[in-house]
Amino acid sequence: MSRINIITKISVFSAISFILMRFFEFPVPFFWPELKYDISDVPAAIIGFSISPLAGISVILIKNALHLITGFNFIGVTANTFVGVIFVGTSSLLYSRDRRLKTAIKGMLFGSLLAAVVMMPVNLMLVKLFTGGEMQNIERMVFFSMPTFNLAKGFLNTAITYFLYKRVSRAFLRHND
Numbered sequence: 001m002s003r004i005n006i007i008t009k010i011s012v013f014s015a016i017s018f019i020l021m022r023f024f025e026f027p028v029p030f031f032w033p034e035l036k037y038d039i040s041d042v043p044a045a046i047i048g049f050s051i052s053p054l055a056g057i058s059v060i061l062i063k064n065a066l067h068l069i070t071g072f073n074f075i076g077v078t079a080n081t082f083v084g085v086i087f088v089g090t091s092s093l094l095y096s097r098d099r100r101l102k103t104a105i106k107g108m109l110f111g112s113l114l115a116a117v118v119m120m121p122v123n124l125m126l127v128k129l130f131t132g133g134e135m136q137n138i139e140r141m142v143f144f145s146m147p148t149f150n151l152a153k154g155f156l157n158t159a160i161t162y163f164l165y166k167r168v169s170r171a172f173l174r175h176n177d
Contacts, residue, residue: 001051009172010055017043021067021080028149034076037148041084043168046160048092049104056092061083075130078154082122086115087154102136108161112154113140116147166167 001093023042040063046057060081068077091107124142 006051006055009051010058010062011159012172013043013047014059014066017041017059017063018066021063022070028152035145037149037153038077039157039160041087041153041157042160042164044084044088045091045108045157046165046168048088049095049161049165053092053096056088057085060088073154075126078126079123081151082121083115083153086118087111087157090114104165105158105162108158109152112151112158115154116150119150120147 005036017040021038025036025040027039028037041060044059045054047059064081064084067080068074071077085107088111090111091104093172094107094110094169095104097103120142123146125139126177127138
């Protein structure tokens with residue numbers, strides 16, 4: 001696959017991912033009012049599996065840079081970047097070493113679990129840094145709501161990626177060189 005072809009596919013999937021994040025996110029108030037779910041990591045996972053882990057991570061970084069510019073939510077975008085890079089990077093790296101469906105699913109589930117664990121101290125730092133530590137119920141949010149949300153998001157993204165991967169990769173990610 002040529003560099004131009006790869007860059008074009010990363011650009012297209014970044015745009016799709018950005019649109020999904022910007023316009024099709026919705027709050028999940030039973031976890032925490034500020035938490036929002038979107039499926040913007042799915043296109044990144046698909047391209048990460050199809051092309052490379054670096055391509056998937058590039059989609060995450062571009063999508064979040066665009067979202068930061070248009071949304072000005074530094075804490076949310078920073079947290080979303082960490083979660084996306086962990087989820088997509090871990091799952092697509094494992095898949096690149098053993099290209100079987102079983103490995104992809106295990107990789108996404110492991111990526112979801114890893115994101116939930118890693119994000120506890122990262123979220124604590126982000127919330128304390130940007131709120132001055134003045135937030136009520138910060139421990140409940142960081143050690144219960146956010147990990148539960150990240151696990152649910154990861155598992156849902158795993159299921160959606162599972163159902164869409166073959167269809168999308170056949171239609172959009174053919175290797176036409």
